Amino acid sequence: MSTALVFNNYGGPDTQELIERSIPLPGPGEVVIEVKAAGVNPADWKIREGRLGRHWKLPAPLGHEASGVVIAVGDGVDDFAVGDEVLGLPAEVYGGIAEHTVLCAENTVLKPEEISFADAAAIPVAGSTAYDVTHQIELDAGQSLLILGAGGGVGLMAAQIGKVHQFTVLGVADASKKEMVESTGARFIESGDGVVERVLRIVPEGVDLVVDLVGGQPLRDIAAVAKDPKNVVSTADPATAEELGGAGVVRTTETLGKITEVVKYGLVSPYVRARFALADVQEAMATAETGHAAGKVIVEP
Ligand SMILES: NC(=O)c1ccc[n+]([C@@H]2O[C@H](COP(=O)([O-])OP(=O)(O)OC[C@H]3O[C@@H](n4cnc5c(N)ncnc54)[C@H](OP(=O)(O)O)[C@@H]3O)[C@@H](O)[C@H]2O)c1
Known part of the structure; x- marks a missing residue:
């Protein structure tokens, strides 16, 4: 048994x-x-x-x-x-x-x-989702990626993937997760009231890609920092992302092998x-x- x-x-x-x-x-x-x-x-x-x-x-x-x-x-x-x-x-x-x-x-x-x-x-769910959501819209090195919910299972891996690609990664999370988010190489931004102002102080021109791992009102708030509403991708709340002009994450099966290799080489924990x-x-x-x-x-x- x-x-x-x-x-x-x-x-x-x-x-x-x-x-x-x-x-x-x-x-x-x-x-x-x-x-x-x-x-x-x-x-x-x-x-x-x-x-x-x-x-x-x-x-x-x-x-x-x-x-x-x-x-x-x-x-x-x-x-x-x-x-x-x-x-x-x-x-x-x-x-x-x-x-x-x-x-x-x-x-x-x-x-x-x-x-x-x-x-x-x-890796099979959290790692693969982190991979898919950070690749759904292609960015170039130096462009900015903001992750809402950066201190969770998907977020910490998404932040590291962003750093591998040499994006400027901004991780939004609770203050208790500051050290953990920064350990990925991301710039930490505290979640909650005033988060949009805190983001725009760092990137006044706005963010190239917003990855949402939270949904609901926090997503509605943070979407304002996207340079283009199309560049908001959500794992947590596809309906709200679509309503705002963005999209839900599209999961792909070939991702599992790719993210496993990335973890194997120690690029993502x-x-x-x-x-x-x-x-x-x-x-x-x-x-x-x-x-x-x-x-x-x-x-x-
Ligand atoms: N569609 C798919 O295939 C797929 C696959 C995997 C996951 N998902 C979804 O993606 C989401 C994230 O998954 P996960 O495994 O990373 O979850 P998780 O480990 O629970 O992490 C979620 C994170 O969001 C943070 N958070 C909550 N409210 C927040 C707010 N207002 N502002 C900023 N951060 C906030 C949480 O901590 P703090 O508030 O303390 O920072 C937590 O670290 C979930 O909704 C999950 O269902 C979808």
């Missing part, structure tokens, strides 16, 4: 439960892994709360990114073998926060030995800052669910 985190009803954290289930078998095009680490994402609690629709069959598993060791390989999978260390996106019906899960081979890559399992577990055992998963979920997490939250079964 194998332990996994599920939610039994749409609602609050009290609907989450660790259950025992059979170790999954791989279908065609799938691999089964013994999970070594799983990333916790805002999507987990948003799905549980029903904010992203109610089409999940209950009880539904949680967790959208994982790393581990392959223990079984399905038909038609040529790229992976039992014993391989991998990272990837779990099949939706199995989830990632579990002792064992199923990965679709096409959404899986080998884990380079330079990357720990914990760091690897932050996933900033894993909170690690929990599976037995403490409720605490892990609660940490992420504050909406003010610093860096990445990981569960290690």
Whole structure:
């Protein structure tokens, strides 16, 4: 048997439960892994709360990114073998926060030995999203990239990607995250009242690309600093970004291999800052669910 985190009803954290289930078998095009680490994402609690629709069959598993060791390989999978260390996106019906899960081979890559399992577990969703959102609109070296929500899982990696490209990176976050945001090489700007004035004091001409990881009113406020409203891209609130003239992030599958290489060469760190055992998963979920997490939250079964 194998332990996994599920939610039994749409609602609050009290609907989450660790259950025992059979170790999954791989279908065609799938691999089964013994999970070594799983990333916790805002999507987990948003799905549980029903904010992203109610089409999940209950009880539904949680967790959208994982790393581990392959223990079984399905038909038609040529790229992976039992014993391989991998990272990837779990099949939706199995989830990632579990002792064992199923990965679709096409959404899986080998884990380079330079990357720990914990760091690897932050790459499939947070790392890939950071890559996509910073590449959706191409900037040249020296142009400015502002990240709203720079101190979270996606933001810290997006800031580092911006520095790799030699953009001028401005990271907006709570004062408690100043040091962490600055450690990426970004210029820190405190969030909250007066943020637009603080940004424009540094870049009076406005910002070339605004990456929004927060949404809602903070997005509406910060969008004013974009030189061109088209250059506002949001992972958190595509509807508001579109209303303002920008766009939601477009996710791409080939990104997983690219960001994994970037992490392998030490150019980007996933900033894993909170690690929990599976037995403490409720605490892990609660940490992420504050909406003010610093860096990445990981569960290690
Ligand atoms: N579409 C996709 O494929 C996709 C994929 C991944 C993530 N996402 C979305 O992208 C967003 C970010 O994800 P994440 O994993 O980075 O979340 P996270 O780790 O929770 O980070 C969010 C960050 O936003 C900051 N924040 C909250 N309110 C803020 C405000 N008013 N001003 C500035 N910063 C504020 C938080 O801390 P402080 O307020 O303390 O600074 C926190 O550091 C989420 O909404 C998530 O659902 C979408």
